[in-house]
Amino acid sequence: MRLYDVAPQPGSNRRRRRVGRGIAAGQGASCGFGMRGQKSRSGRPTRPGFEGGQTPLYRRLPKLKYFPLVNPKNFTVINVGKLSTLAANFEVTLESLIESGILTADDGPLKILGGGExxxxxxxxxxAFTASARAKIEAVKGTCEVLDG
Structure with a gap:
């Protein structure tokens, strides 16, 4: 098979409509575009969003800098400085922090931030851990374990 053997299926290509060739041709004079008006002129299709001179919708709406996330990730956050009041080798989880009174609410999975010493x-x-929090915990021979959630 060669490129010159390739042809469209019979009947799939329709011939081009030849407009402006007289009344007998079926699309004479105004070529099916009506009598007058913007839609009958040459160079006719208006650009997308054009509303006939009225200020278009995309210019009427305010342009906002920030849009809310559809599915935001909400974490219960705590700085490593708050963990310094705990006993050595204490196993820190969200549940243990709530039991010990350091955290008062469960706003989602626990995330450790790097503020404090x-x-x-x-x-x-x-x-989740920030890079600085992980570095501070591991610098004092602690361990960081990432949980699913």
Whole structure:
């Protein structure tokens, strides 16, 4: 098979409509575009969003800088500085922090932030860690374990 052998299926290509060739041709004079008006002129299709001179919708709406996320990830956050009041080698989870009174609400999975200083080794199990929090926990011989959630 060669490129010159390729042809469209019989009947799939229709011939081009030849307009403006007289009344007998079926599309004479105004060529099926009506008598007068913007839609009968040459160069006719208006650009997308054009509303006939009225200020278009995309210019009437305010342009906002920030749009809300559809499915935001909500975390219960705590800084490593708050964990320094715990005992050494304490296993830090969301449940244990609520029991010990350091956290008062469960706003989602636990995320550890890097604010403050940590001096004792802890075993921390959380859904997410910032890079600085992970570095501070591991610098004092603590462990970081990422949980699903």
């Amino acid at each position: 940590l001096t004792i080794p802890l075993s921390v199990k959380a859904a």
